[in-house]
Amino acid sequence: MNKTTAEEIAKAAAKEAVAEYIKEKQKEDKARIFRNTKLLMRNYNNIKSHVEKGIADAADMELNIKKSGLDPDELFIYSIKKSKFRSLIMLAHVDSCLAQLEREEELKGTLEKYLAYTYYYIDNMSFGSIGQVCGCYERTARRWVDELDRTMGVLLFGVDSLQIAD
Secondary structure, eight states, X not given: OOHHHHHHHHHHHHHHHHHHHHHHHHHHHHHHHHHHHHHHHHTHHHHHHHHHHHHHHHHHHHHHHHHHTOOHHHHHHHHHHTTHHHHHHHHHHHHHHHHHHHHHHHHHTOHHXXXXXXXXXXXXXXXXXXXXXXXXXHHHHHHHHHHXXXXXXXXXXXXXXXXXXX
């Protein structure tokens, strides 16, 4: 084997290895976005409760700060540490995405998919119960939720999820 052939083989192998790495990274990113979407939606009610309680806590803390003489900036720092502000922003983002998802499904004439999605994540209904309410099989309800998880992933994470789409 001559030097030129060995270099060509090495370059081809390197290109193939890089292409395989990129493909594997995209697959991992896609799985991460799907997993994060499901995790976020599973915890929607907890986040909402955290935000609602957090707003009341912040008001109570403000009164306590005035009495104690602490700097108001400390209230802000404490709130950030507790992540209530971030939770509020994320909750508003999720609510906006849910509204957009509802509009999209309504335009498609498949509002039952959106209802199944909200029944599962927001109302904590089982797939069997969703099937009964929506007049479909449990497997169909599960498939609808999985399908809309992917759509929510795009709405929630934007271009990051589009770059790794199938």
